[in-house]
Amino acid sequence: MSKISAAITAVGAYVPEYVLTNQILETMVDTNDEWITSRTGIKERRILKDDGKGTSYLAIKAAQDLINKKGLDPKEIELVIVATATPDMKAASTASYTASEIGATNAFSFDMDAACSSFLFGMSVAAGYIESGRYKNVLLIGADKMSSIINYKDRATCIIFGDGAGAVLFEANTENLGLQDEYLRSDGTGREFLQATYGGSSFKLTAEILEQGGQYAFQEGRTVFKNAVFNMADAAAKILERNNLTKDSVDWLAAHQANKRIIDATAQRIELEDSKVMMNIQKYGNTTSATLPLLINDYESQLKKGDNVIFAAFGGGFNWGAIYLKWAYNSK
């Protein structure tokens, strides 16, 4: 019997309508378009303006986009994973609500959080369920309403993040397409440099903390930047080496969209030309768990069956890694 691998067979996405441009940010904090563009590559990001709508709203829309494009019966979905750092609430999971709302009534579901690496780690988890032979398909959604934890008075963070969601369907494959190899790592000593602290079980959110804006995400940009450049590039290089891939045999790099300079450094490390580097940070900023599926959604029409795609990410925790995947279909 041929080995079962886990292949991506459909993609969907959703971003909210409201566009927060660098020019608008110039009126909110002491910054300017030139600084943001040259330091990050970001020109605009999407924001879900409605306070009554959370990450599940984005996740549901992305999943419905996939379901409609694929013509999938949601009752056939066996597992729904929502990768997110901004769940609707601490309990119950965003995934359970999302699964019910999209009609995936025969599925079980759960959330996964590894900050900006949530979707990358989610790919590993989704693939593992399928490779085990116990499940035929898994819907993996990466969704974040980052605006819910961003202080729009803090120029160090508010210029970077945006809201969005993307979804992929993993299905069992017997042609050896799909996920081939992964290199994933965590280092908890990095958590002090990037966190949304208060409201967690170790850090009570008091009235005083709220007054100081302690409910928002904080990052020491320079330290995160250095670690991201080193680790994301290193993981990508390792996955190439382990699989005897050369720059010519890699067709695409899909790297977490946190900063164009970090993506460029990763591409340079594996000597990949710009035309093979997926990039949409200019439109969406850093959407945390949604960057990778938003990338493959934007590039879906250019991807061909058999293409070698390297996924890479780095994020809070710290968590990082790279995945080598063989693309499984030509888009219609």
Ligand SMILES: CC(C)(COP(=O)(O)OP(=O)(O)OC[C@H]1O[C@@H](n2cnc3c(N)ncnc32)[C@H](O)[C@@H]1OP(=O)(O)O)[C@@H](O)C(=O)NCCC(=O)NCCS
């Ligand atoms: C945040 C980030 C863009 C800042 O870029 P940087 O080149 O590291 O800039 P620094 O933080 O060193 O700041 C340089 C100067 O610009 C200033 N500055 C910071 N934010 C600014 C902004 N939005 N507009 C204008 N100036 C700004 C700083 O105050 C500093 O001024 P100083 O030299 O007078 O002290 C960059 O560090 C980064 O991308 N870090 C990683 C972020 C990330 O990936 N986060 C998510 C993890 S997945």
